[in-house]
Amino acid sequence: MHLRQSDSHPNVIRYFCSEADRYFHYIALELCDLSLSDYIQRYAGCLDKATKLDLMKQATDGIAHLHHINIIHRDVKPKNILMTGLLTNPNNEHFSRIRVKISDFGLCKSVKIGHNSISKVSGAVGTEGWMAPELFDADASVTYAVDVFSLGCVFYYTLTEGKHPFGDSLSRMSNILSGNHFLNHLDEHAEYTSLTLISSMLRPEAARRPTASAIASHPLFWEPSKQLQFLMEVSDWIEKKEPRDPVMRRLEWRRNLVFTNWLDQLDEPLRLDLLKQRQYMNNVRDLLRAIRNKKHHYQANIFK
Template sequence: MKGISSVPVLWGRQINLLKGDAVGDLEEGLNIGESSSGSFALEVNEVMDMDLQPGPALPPASNILPGTGRKPAALASDEKSVGKITYYTNNHLGIGADGIVFRGDFLCDDDNKRPVAVKRIELAKQSYADREVALLLKLDDNPHVVRYFCTEKDGQFLYIAIERCAASLDKCFTKENPFDLRGLKPVMLLQQTMIGLKHLHYHNIVHRDVKPHNILLKDHSDSVTVKISDFGMSKQLADGRQSYSMRSGALGTMGWNAPEVLDESRKVNPTSAVDIFSAGCVFYYVLTGGKHPFGEPYRQAGNIVDGKYNLDGLQKDKHEDIVATDLIEQMLSMEPQRRPSAESVLKHPFFWSLKKQLQFFQDVSDRIVKETSDGPIIQQLESGGQEVVRNNWMEHITAVLRKG
């Protein structure tokens, strides 16, 4: 359709008139729808000049496994195996909320191994590990949450094998060798993130540590899938409960957590809205190539408590950025109850195609024609009319539409 690629900036300003769920409600009503070398020094003592006599010759050692006729597979110097899990102590993938994550393999059957990430957790923290596994099992049917495979245990640690991904989101914004998203657009990346988060919230689970490091990227050679990971701080809310007590523990990661978590004087029991706030920070981070809405790390906590965010990395005269700004401002609201749910975020025009946005305008126009001048929709639109049209709206639309 001619002109679709030039939907005017006017839309971005108009969206400010339809706050909260108003857009979603109107749309519905219109039927628009992933050490050191651990090497050690071998100390050799000097041997005194002694007259040592050789002992009897030993038979050559055999490395054939008894009863099999087969040689065992050679082990790498850093390779450790526990049950069906093998991991490599010199190959750290990261540090989770309650343990170190190593590169490893999961023995699916006698012949097949699956590459996995192995989280090693101290036995003293078994209750935390059991909780994380229970959550992973509950969430296993969603493509945007990492898969769980098995748990093994030895005398010191528990080992949890989960799906291994190519990189975490923060690796996309490093100066040297940034991760290749293989054509995955920022909007689609954020949409997949929210689909995963919506799945958590549907099961009454609050992640409590949403940040770029916990948003993983699964490489399929020709495409990339987003997956939410690390449920070490997650909280399963009891049936019928919408919030949890601050006594439940962990704050999350400084700089990505919500104000009600940082500021105890607010006396607000946190809800799943803490994840929406963190996701809002992630949205800005992705859309601006790694910037944070609350500034430099040493200022972030204070700015979050004070509600002082800066979205200047988004252009004020660019259609896509105007729509994104509207959504991010809602997600970063100081009042948890005013933040949209994960489901509402996914319904925001930020995720609409240009064709759908244009269709929305057409349907709204058709609806307005049928409204009386004192109707609620007309009154809401007119209340911000001056801010949107700025005297002469024809001067503020694209040249293509002016010629049209």
């Protein structure tokens, strides 16, 4: 029933029909090529960042659709994220665009209209190592956030090509219950956006995790052109604000956690080119200004 409700989305596995006899119930589903788990194992070391983000975004869209129609999946994991459309040449060198499909609806539950949670059955439901901590708390509510937690684990698994944010299989459950995740396989600077998003998805407090729809619109999944346009618009917006403005103070107060001097992080030719135009201060305002100015100067040079 849940599958019939949900299969109108391109990132949810398609249901065709069902039949039953005296002994068995048969369900005809869309044929997929392999699971995310199989895919990561098979192509580890060959996947670029854009491919991984595409897989993550499609999985998020599928979960967001389920939540939109009031369904909690409760068993999100790499083996339940299937893939179709995978085509390779004889040397396994060429990939078509893969379509991600959320599958296995055996543990799904519908949320009643007007409610945000479902009643808990006796015992924890799901797959050990991928279940949110509240599923082990007899007094906690089961909300859409349990899928978000599991999806955060899947994100880390995808980006690191097989690693788990809560460690090896022996210590995984105790780390989940104590809230100890380890994201050390992602570079804290190069993967800062991924790290902050995944950390928010793995929060022990279910109410503090983002929704699936919010994750789907996160800057991690923006095209580079959209990211650049956003930074330019922020630069224009803060240009006339005073340093003591509350917005500016919030923007600047954590800058030392990201960089000590942003100019020192630039390649020398770029730094020298920027400083030919004007002087820049070591603050976020001037970093955004430099990004905006460089974009404008680049466009101007193209049309000269």
